[in-house]
Amino acid sequence: MESLRPYLQFARLAFQRRATYRLANWSGAAVNFFFLLVHAQVLLGFFRARANAGGWSASDAVLYFAASESLLMVIGIFPDFRYNLAERVRTGEIVSDLVRPVTLLWRELAERYGTGAYYLVTRAPAVFGAGWLVYGLVPPPRWELALFPLSLALAMAVSTGLWFLACSSAFWRESANGEMSAIVFVNSFLGGVFVPIDFYPPLMRWVTDVLPFRATLYTPVAILAGKLSGAELAFGLLHQVVWVAGLLMLASLLETRGLRRLAIQGG
Amino acid sequence: MANALRLYLYLASASLRSHMQYRATFALRSVIDFGVIISDLAPIWVLARYFGNLDGWSFAELALLYGMVATSWGIIEVTLRGFENFSTYLVRGDLDRLLLRPRSVILQVAAHDFEARKLARIAQALLVLGLASASLGLGAGSLAWVALGIVGGTICFGGIVMLGASVAFWTLGETSELQNILTYGGSAALSYPVSIYTKWFRRVITYGVPLAFVNYFPALAALGRVESAGWPRVMPWLSPFVCTAALFVGMACFSRGLRRYESAGS
Numbered sequence: 001m002e003s004l005r006p007y008l009q010f011a012r013l014a015f016q017r018r019a020t021y022r023l024a025n026w027s028g029a030a031v032n033f034f035f036l037l038v039h040a041q042v043l044l045g046f047f048r049a050r051a052n053a054g055g056w057s058a059s060d061a062v063l064y065f066a067a068s069e070s071l072l073m074v075i076g077i078f079p080d081f082r083y084n085l086a087e088r089v090r091t092g093e094i095v096s097d098l099v100r101p102v103t104l105l106w107r108e109l110a111e112r113y114g115t116g117a118y119y120l121v122t123r124a125p126a127v128f129g130a131g132w133l134v135y136g137l138v139p140p141p142r143w144e145l146a147l148f149p150l151s152l153a154l155a156m157a158v159s160t161g162l163w164f165l166a167c168s169s170a171f172w173r174e175s176a177n178g179e180m181s182a183i184v185f186v187n188s189f190l191g192g193v194f195v196p197i198d199f200y201p202p203l204m205r206w207v208t209d210v211l212p213f214r215a216t217l218y219t220p221v222a223i224l225a226g227k228l229s230g231a232e233l234a235f236g237l238l239h240q241v242v243w244v245a246g247l248l249m250l251a252s253l254l255e256t257r258g259l260r261r262l263a264i265q266g267g
Numbered sequence: 268m269a270n271a272l273r274l275y276l277y278l279a280s281a282s283l284r285s286h287m288q289y290r291a292t293f294a295l296r297s298v299i300d301f302g303v304i305i306s307d308l309a310p311i312w313v314l315a316r317y318f319g320n321l322d323g324w325s326f327a328e329l330a331l332l333y334g335m336v337a338t339s340w341g342i343i344e345v346t347l348r349g350f351e352n353f354s355t356y357l358v359r360g361d362l363d364r365l366l367l368r369p370r371s372v373i374l375q376v377a378a379h380d381f382e383a384r385k386l387a388r389i390a391q392a393l394l395v396l397g398l399a400s401a402s403l404g405l406g407a408g409s410l411a412w413v414a415l416g417i418v419g420g421t422i423c424f425g426g427i428v429m430l431g432a433s434v435a436f437w438t439l440g441e442t443s444e445l446q447n448i449l450t451y452g453g454s455a456a457l458s459y460p461v462s463i464y465t466k467w468f469r470r471v472i473t474y475g476v477p478l479a480f481v482n483y484f485p486a487l488a489a490l491g492r493v494e495s496a497g498w499p500r501v502m503p504w505l506s507p508f509v510c511t512a513a514l515f516v517g518m519a520c521f522s523r524g525l526r527r528y529e530s531a532g533s
Contacts, residue, residue, distance in 0.1 A: 023441040031444050034452040037468065038459075045463035046318040053317065174289050178296040185299070185306040194310035199317045 006102050007110040014114030025122055032069040032127045039065040039194070040135065054198055056227070059137055064196050064225040066131035067139070068217055070124040071224075074116045074152070075216055076159045077187060079180045085167035086176035092264050104259075105164055105251050112160045113153075140226045144233055151220040154240040158215040161247025162187070168251070171258030192218035198227070209235075212243040271374055278378030279346075286383060293384055300387035308333055308395060311458060324460050327402045328490060334396030335413060335482035336457040339420030340450070341389035347425055349379035351450070353432035354440030363530050372525060373518065376432070409489040415507065416485025423481050423510035426517030427453070433517075436524030453478045462494045477513055480506045 018025065040062040047058035072078070085108060088094040097104060132138065139145060166179035188194060190213035197208045197218050208214045219236040222228045228236050286293055311333060315326035324332075344351070353376060356362045365375045400410060431446025453476070461469055461483040473479040480502075487494065488503035 021441060023438065024444060027442040027444040031447045031452060034448045035455065038452065038456045041464050041468065042314070042321075042459050045321050045459070046314050048322065049318050049320055173292065175292050178292060178299050181296070182299045182302060185302045188306035189309050194306070195313050199313055201313070201316065204313075 003101070006100065007106055010102070010107050010110040011114030011117070014111040015118045018115055018118040025119075026126070028073065029123045029126045029130075032072065032123065033130045036065050036069040036127065036131050037134070039069070040131075056196070056198060059135075060225060060227060061196065062131075062135050063137045063139065064221060064227065066128055066135065066137065067221045067224040068193065069131070070128040071152070071217070071221060072193070073119040073123055075155045075220070076112055076116065076163070077191070077193060077217055078184060079163050079166070081177060081180065084176075084180075085164065086170035086180075089167075089170040089258075089262070090175065094262070095264050098259075103252075104255050105160075105248065108164055109157065109160050112156050116156050139224050142226055142229070144223060144226070144229050147233070147237065148220060148223045151223050151237060151240060154237070154244050155216050155220045157244045158212055158240065158247060161244065161251050162212065162216070164251040165247065165254065168254040168258050171254075171261050187213045187216060190214065191216045192221070196222065196227070209239065212247060215240040215243045271371065274370060275374055275378050278375065279381035282378065282381035283383050297384045297387040300384055301391050303337075303388055304391045304395070307337065307455075307458070321459060322463050327399050328486075329459065330395050330399040331403065331413070331490070332460065332482055332486055333458040334392050334399055335416050335486060336420060336454045337392035338389060338396060338417050339424055339481060340454045341385060341392050342417075342421045343424040343428060344388060345382055345385045347377050347428050348382050348385075349376040350428040350432040351446070352380055354435035354443035357435050358440045360530070362528070366530075373429075373521060403490070405489060409491075412485050412489035412503065416482050416489070419485065419506045419510035420481035422507075423477060423513045424450070424453075426510075426513035426515070427476070429514075429517030429521045433520040433524040436528055449476055449478070453481075457482050460494070477509045480509045 043061035043065070044058050047053065047061065051057075085094075085104065088097070094104075097107065162183055163180070166183050167176045169179050170176040190197070190208050190211055192208075192214060197205060197214055200208060208218075214236075219228070219240055222236070223233065308330065311329050312326060315321065315329055320326075321329060349356075356365070356376070356379070361379075362372075365372055365379075368375065396413070400413065405413070427449045428446065431449060434442055434445060453472075456464075456472065457478055461472065461479045464472070469479075484498070484502040484506050486492075487498070
């Protein structure tokens with residue numbers, strides 16, 4: 001139990017760091033709300049041409065975007081380009097991590113859960129509440145909702161894994177910003193940030209089911225919006241578990257390899 | 268004016284030289300920046316394919332809207348990036364350094380962080396624009412409207428980033444995310460026809476912040492469309508004037524902020 005304490009501390013500090021900038025959080029919430037309005041109205045527009053599409057109704061789509069905009073920051077879909085693992089490697093600040101009894105990957109995970117917890121109690125209810133005021137939609141009460149917290153926790157681990165992979169390239173090259181933007185673009189599309197993946201053509205749908213990206217946003221959001229049940233729900237959670245294991249193992253391997261290569265200039 | 272342009276180019280090339288210290292990274296990031304087409308245009312294609320059309324707009328027409336706004340916004344991201352990052356300069360005290368130099372602060376901020384790799388974003392937008400225009404078979408008159416829209420849109424976004432940056436003078440950078448509503452949020456909203464939005468939202472982005480003049484009205488003229496929303500026919504012609512006014516409002520706010528700026532003195 002003793003060895004968990006530093007991680008709890010990292011999680012707590014990550015929570016507090018976000019809590020310091022309240023105004024920044026509310027500005028961010030306003031941005032999420034604006035995107036919620038845009039996505040919802042665009043989907044409502046498309047649904048005017050075709051009322052019931054593949055088992056989705058217009059209000060399902062609105063609920064999906066209310067959930068996704070509320071959870072983007074909780075899950076960590078967009079990285080912090082200014083302060084991250086790659087920057088710590090580049091500046092040499094990483095040295096202070098190396099003298100601590102922690103591994104880099106677990107520290108990142110702890111910070112994700114700390115940060116996510118902050119957004120979950122502040123931004124998520126604010127954005128979702130604002131969406132509710134405009135559209136009056138709440139998640140339909142179903143037993144599947146009980147699995148939402150699990151799916152959300154797995155999603156946070158997947159996104160941490162992806163950012164860790166991108167950042168660890170900083171051990172070999174000058175900067176990981178390129179890798180991080182690439183993941184932002186691919187994840188926005190294949191993770192269902194702009195369109196629920198249910199609307200994708202069959203081949204692309206198959207690609208999204210194989211790659212890890214739907215595990216970050218689509219699966220938890222679709223559960224909350226009441227669009228996953230039965231075999232699809234089981235597949236979604238299994239897909240998440242498999243990718244959490246796969247990504248974290250790969251990340252851990254890269255951490256070992258990268259640290260072996262790391263040279264810090266003394267001063 | 269010529270002097271100002273020369274200074275801008277000088278500062279921009281200094282910024283470019285510093286980015287070029289990491290050539291491989293620069294090349295890789297340019298390629299990746301081209302990939303914005305995946306996150307921005309592909310969703311429009313997916314939805315248009317699934318639903319057929321959006322209030323009578325085909326995918327090619329939606330792509331034209333996207334191409335126009337993405338070109339305008341791309342030009343701003345390359346040339347006026349400094350205003351997007353402005354709150355950082357303010358907090359870190361970099362602004363004080365710019366104030367010491369006997370040259371226009373607006374010009375110096377504009378050229379700060381000149382990001383040539385984002386030329387790839389303009390390239391992908393122009394590619395989309397070219398393909399969309401070809402598939403729609405646009406004539407010379409229509410293309411002139413498209414070009415006019417892009418110029419006006421660039422000017423309007425220029426005003427918007429300056430307005431966004433000037434908020435930092437009052438809130439000391441904590442609200443820097445707010446400008447994303449009008450920049451990233453604005454360009455996302457403008458990838459679709461303004462007519463699909465509900466009345467109040469439509470009014471806000473037409474008469475409040477004149478986003479609709481960036482690409483929607485010029486595109487209506489280019490495509491010869493008459494919308495059910497029943498806009499006055501004069502709207503496309505007003506675009507250049509409204510966009511120029513937006514630029515002046517942005518510049519005025521920024522100058523005003525600059526006048527009340529008191530350095531932290533650290």
